[in-house]
Amino acid sequence: MSVLVFTENWDGKFKKLSFELISYATKLAEMLNTKSIALSIGEVEKSELEKLGKYGAHKIISIINKNLDILDNQVYSQLIADIAQKEEVTVIVLANNNVGKALAPRLSVRLKAGLGAGVTKLPVNIDPFVVYKKVYSGNAFAEVRIKSEIKILTIAQNSFDLIETYNHAEIVNTEVFVADGQVKTQMLEVQKQTGKILLTDAEIVVSGGRGMKTPDNWGPLIEMASLLGAATACSRPVSDEGWRPHEEHTGQTGKIISPNLYFAIGISGATQHLAGVSSSKVIVAINTDKDAPIFEAANYGIVGDAIKVLPKLVDAIKELKGK
Amino acid sequence: MKILVCISNVPDTTTKVKFIDNSRTLDTVGVQWVINPWDELALTRALELKDDPANGIQQVAVAHVGLVSAEPTIRKALAIGADEAFRVNSYAKDAFFVAAQLSEVIKTNPFDIILCGIESSDYNGSSVGGMLSEFLGINSVSAVSSIKIENGKSLIHREIDGGKEILTIPSPYVAIVQKGIAKEPRIAAMRGIMMARTKPIKVSEPVDIDSLTEVIHFELPKPRTACKFVDPENPKQLIELLQNEAKII
Numbered sequence: 001m002s003v004l005v006f007t008e009n010w011d012g013k014f015k016k017l018s019f020e021l022i023s024y025a026t027k028l029a030e031m032l033n034t035k036s037i038a039l040s041i042g043e044v045e046k047s048e049l050e051k052l053g054k055y056g057a058h059k060i061i062s063i064i065n066k067n068l069d070i071l072d073n074q075v076y077s078q079l080i081a082d083i084a085q086k087e088e089v090t091v092i093v094l095a096n097n098n099v100g101k102a103l104a105p106r107l108s109v110r111l112k113a114g115l116g117a118g119v120t121k122l123p124v125n126i127d128p129f130v131v132y133k134k135v136y137s138g139n140a141f142a143e144v145r146i147k148s149e150i151k152i153l154t155i156a157q158n159s160f161d162l163i164e165t166y167n168h169a170e171i172v173n174t175e176v177f178v179a180d181g182q183v184k185t186q187m188l189e190v191q192k193q194t195g196k197i198l199l200t201d202a203e204i205v206v207s208g209g210r211g212m213k214t215p216d217n218w219g220p221l222i223e224m225a226s227l228l229g230a231a232t233a234c235s236r237p238v239s240d241e242g243w244r245p246h247e248e249h250t251g252q253t254g255k256i257i258s259p260n261l262y263f264a265i266g267i268s269g270a271t272q273h274l275a276g277v278s279s280s281k282v283i284v285a286i287n288t289d290k291d292a293p294i295f296e297a298a299n300y301g302i303v304g305d306a307i308k309v310l311p312k313l314v315d316a317i318k319e320l321k322g323k
Numbered sequence: 324m325k326i327l328v329c330i331s332n333v334p335d336t337t338t339k340v341k342f343i344d345n346s347r348t349l350d351t352v353g354v355q356w357v358i359n360p361w362d363e364l365a366l367t368r369a370l371e372l373k374d375d376p377a378n379g380i381q382q383v384a385v386a387h388v389g390l391v392s393a394e395p396t397i398r399k400a401l402a403i404g405a406d407e408a409f410r411v412n413s414y415a416k417d418a419f420f421v422a423a424q425l426s427e428v429i430k431t432n433p434f435d436i437i438l439c440g441i442e443s444s445d446y447n448g449s450s451v452g453g454m455l456s457e458f459l460g461i462n463s464v465s466a467v468s469s470i471k472i473e474n475g476k477s478l479i480h481r482e483i484d485g486g487k488e489i490l491t492i493p494s495p496y497v498a499i500v501q502k503g504i505a506k507e508p509r510i511a512a513m514r515g516i517m518m519a520r521t522k523p524i525k526v527s528e529p530v531d532i533d534s535l536t537e538v539i540h541f542e543l544p545k546p547r548t549a550c551k552f553v554d555p556e557n558p559k560q561l562i563e564l565l566q567n568e569a570k571i572i
């Protein structure tokens with residue numbers, strides 16, 4: 001028995017989310033009286049792999065194979081399922097992100113293992129196995145019982161704190177064979193932005209809505225974000241109008257994020273917008289309308305004109321940062 | 324080529340959800356049912372692809388696992404432009420069950436491209452598309468934001484952290500689509516609504532398969548603590564609160 005974690009690295013570096021997953025899996029393994037195992041695919045240095053131990057991984061299976069450079073869902077899910085079977089895994093933990101969402105359902109069918117998707121905390125019960133997750137786009141939560149022997153969980157990003165346990169993990173370099181012809185996904189081009197804080201990774205997000213009035217007013221908002229080390233985001237109409245790039249749109253039909261701090265500036269707080277941001281730990285709203293629904297979701301609010309308030313906020317942050 | 328769009332029938336996104344039966348069941352009183360927004364966009368893209376004869380799409384169908392009460396939603400998909408519909412006559416027990424039923428439909432009615440949404444706005448499972456591809460033993464691409472067809476080959480955009488990949492995979496495949504797949508959902512025109520009445524909905528009975536999960540309890544989110552207001556003339560106070568009270572900057 002063990003809990004297997006599918007980790008993701010970014011050019012050989014693990015992201016915080018992988019450490020969240022290991023922390024989660026290690027706690028879960030304790031509840032199940034077993035150990036957590038991390039699976040790493042791709043070239044990652046030993047010192048980086050060892051970091052997984054710091055968050056409690058007992059063993060790290062490291063696989064390097066050029067036929068795994070492209071994420072082919074069929075090849076990957078087969079590989080993970082094989083490892084899970086070999087290691088007699090009872091729970092597989094993945095992130096509830098693009099990659100996790102692509103693989104977890106396939107694993108579920110392959111292993112006949114019930115899937116708890118987007119769980120936000122440790123299981124509320126182990127026997128029967130009951131997980132807790134967001135449903136109805138954040139308008140409700142559900143306790144879901146997983147009836148199968150093996151379970152697959154995808155964990156909502158930023159919903160579980162890192163726990164350092166400093167385990168000295170055993171690193172096992174494992175060879176796998178993937179025939180050239182097996183990889184059917186053929187990559188034609190990759191377009192990547194670099195140097196930008198990714199919205200889904202950001203701990204602080206500064207987001208603007210139609211209340212920002214024109215795209216020319218974004219200067220202070222962007223300045224505030226850069227002072228705070230935050231990512232910028234927007235409501236859907238703002239990206240529809242082309243004021244801001246599409247990848248910044250948050251909400252039900254955009255990105256779903258849960259930063260520690262979310263600034264909603266000139267955003268009314270429609271349910272579809274809140275669906276993407278309501279699990280932020282703290283929400284700050286700036287809006288001219290004191291009755292705007294965003295204030296019902298917000299922890300802190302300023303009733304005022306964003307165009308006037310933002311420069312003052314920027315000054316206050318500069319003062320705080322001692323500049 | 325034939326395209327199938329799997330559609331789920333969900334409460335309108337502005338529904339204030341409530342539960343009955345000891346918080347085990349959604350209270351459907353007053354709920355407006357709609358095609359899951361992602362599936363509506365998937366259908367729109369499928370029809371756009373069919374509009375251009377160069378793409379060689381002969382048929383766009385939709386499939387749904389659900390009871391007869393979902394037929395207005397299926398008719399809406401036909402009115403928007405789908406040629407025919409399949410319905411597996413069963414309550415959707417869980418994603419595993421739904422995917423298994425859909426795979427049976429597809430095994431007897433093969434399709435080249437199968438589209439699913441990234442998530443249905445009720446259970447937010449993000450599950451059915453991937454599960455279906457595994458049941459069918461075919462490939463899948465998730466996080467798809469664009470599909471084009473060139474010389475019979477699919478060109479697919481897959482969103483990745485901070486960018487996108489442009490890739491191709493052989494048919495048949497399942498594409499799990501998200502933002503970008505189509506701009507605006509296509510709306511049913513009068514003619515489409517008339518025509519939908521005569522289009523077939525092929526109903527089949529479910530195969531016997533167990534679900535792997537069940538919802539045992541729903542709950543509403545706890546109300547947030549009341550918003551604390553800060554004087555707009557003195558936003559510095561906000562920064563102090565975030566620093567000293569919330570301790571997050």
Ligand SMILES: Cc1cc2nc3c(=O)[nH]c(=O)nc-3n(C[C@H](O)[C@H](O)[C@H](O)COP(=O)(O)OP(=O)(O)OC[C@H]3O[C@@H](n4cnc5c(N)ncnc54)[C@H](O)[C@@H]3O)c2cc1C
Nearest residue numbers: 209210211235236251252253266267268272273288289306
């Ligand atoms: C199926 C569906 C899916 C959707 N998905 C999404 C989604 O994913 N994300 C999303 O965001 N929306 C989504 N929407 C749209 C959503 O319903 C709202 O229309 C949208 O969120 C409104 O954006 P907004 O708050 O920027 O604009 P508005 O609703 O126009 O609000 C602007 C706000 O700014 C305030 N304001 C005006 N001037 C100022 C000023 N000078 N200073 C400060 N405040 C000011 C106003 O009081 C108002 O509250 C969806 C809708 C549907 C039907």
Ligand SMILES: Nc1ncnc2c1ncn2[C@@H]1O[C@H](COP(=O)(O)O)[C@@H](O)[C@H]1O
Nearest residue numbers: 329331388439440442443448449450451
């Ligand atoms: N009952 C259903 N019938 C047909 N397709 C469905 C059903 N439920 C979900 N789907 C499809 O699966 C996608 C993801 O749904 P889910 O896994 O429930 O989040 C949806 O966008 C639909 O394309």
